[in-house]
Amino acid sequence: MPRCLLITFDAFATLFHPRRPIPELYASVARSHGLNDASITPATLQSAFKTAYKAESKAYPNYGRDLVLRGEYGGPKQWWTAVIKSTFANALNQPDLQLPGGMVERLIETFASREGYSLYEDVEPCFDELIKYKVHQSEFDCVVTGAVSNSDDRVSAVLRSLGLSVGRTRADEDRSSTLLPGFEVTVSEDSTDRGLQPNDIDMVITSYEAGQEKPNQLIFDVAARQADRLLSAEKSTKYDLNDIEWTRIHVGDDFAKDYQGATNAGWRAILLDRERTFTDT
Incomplete structure (x- = not known):
């Protein structure tokens, strides 16, 4: 046999593993896109990220796959876009925060390559x-x-x-x-x-x-x-x-x-x- x-x-x-701690990378990309608020620190982002990640995971388990199969959700791109937006909204305590153009895409790209890992x-x-x-x-x-x-x-x-x-x-x-x-x-x-x-x-x-x-x-x-x-x-x-x-x-x-x-x-x-x-x- x-x-x-x-x-x-x-x-x-x-x-x-992350090339740098994830909150540091988030803060760096935010600064490069002109988001220089004093509240954007690795410490505040770490807590805000955990909260956003946990909430999105509960609302849309496994990147919303079940809803994706029914044509009701956009999958990982939509999932991570929501996590990133919520992270900064939580950190700045601004629920309606609009992030600078291209910032979400830049973060997603960073964590798809050796830039992030x-x-x-x-x-x-x-x-x-x-x-x-x-x-x-x-x-x-x-x-x-x-x-x-x-x-x-x-x-x-x-x-x-x-x-x-x-x-x-x-x-x-x-x-x-x-x-x-x-x-x-x-x-x-x-x-x-x-x-x-x-x-x-x-x-x-x-x-x-x-x-x-x-x-x-x-x-x-x-x-x-x-x-x-x-x-x-x-x-x-x-x-x-x-x-x-x-x-x-x-x-x-x-x-x-x-x-x-x-x-x-x-x-x-x-x-x-x-x-x-x-x-x-």
Whole structure:
């Protein structure tokens, strides 16, 4: 029986982190657009951002995906626009605040690239070794790598901007991810699986596209199914895709969402405790 390995990683706080604290970046962009009110400080923005993010998450879970599917909501762009506007309105205590033109778009662009994020120092060496492992190991007949993230579809753009090679496979729950309004611009040719290529990350599965956030089992099931789909597109595949023994491993920093979510879905899990939250005392 063929043996295959699927190893996936959480994105934010596992593979990459903000280049500067998010409130500092918000304040910097605000100043560059002429919003110089003394109340616009990282401290006030941090509190205001948390309030706005929590409120939007409650009102429109998973970037309003259910409403998006009914044609009643605009998806991540509308979601983040509301968070940004509410953040500054809360910070300035001006509910009807009108932000300078282009400011919202600038912030969204910042957090879709290396302007907003940096890789952790151990990430590139990790994927360098994984690429070698894919080629030279003999334990598995194939190795598939992925990112599984509670996020919108900017993750792949962030990873590419940080120098990682990213495959084209995305989630496809309910509707093709290419039909959901989001940030990633694709065409039909780009959305077609082309089998396993020499990528650092073969597939990106986000909660917005998959339909549920971790720790829900659905997002892990979608990742497992898409790994099968990648193999089915691999022209060199010479074995029955229904007769594969999979080893599935997920790596992440959140105990409940990543570790427990993966184990409850029948995967193996590795908790990457970057903040040393679970260090013995």
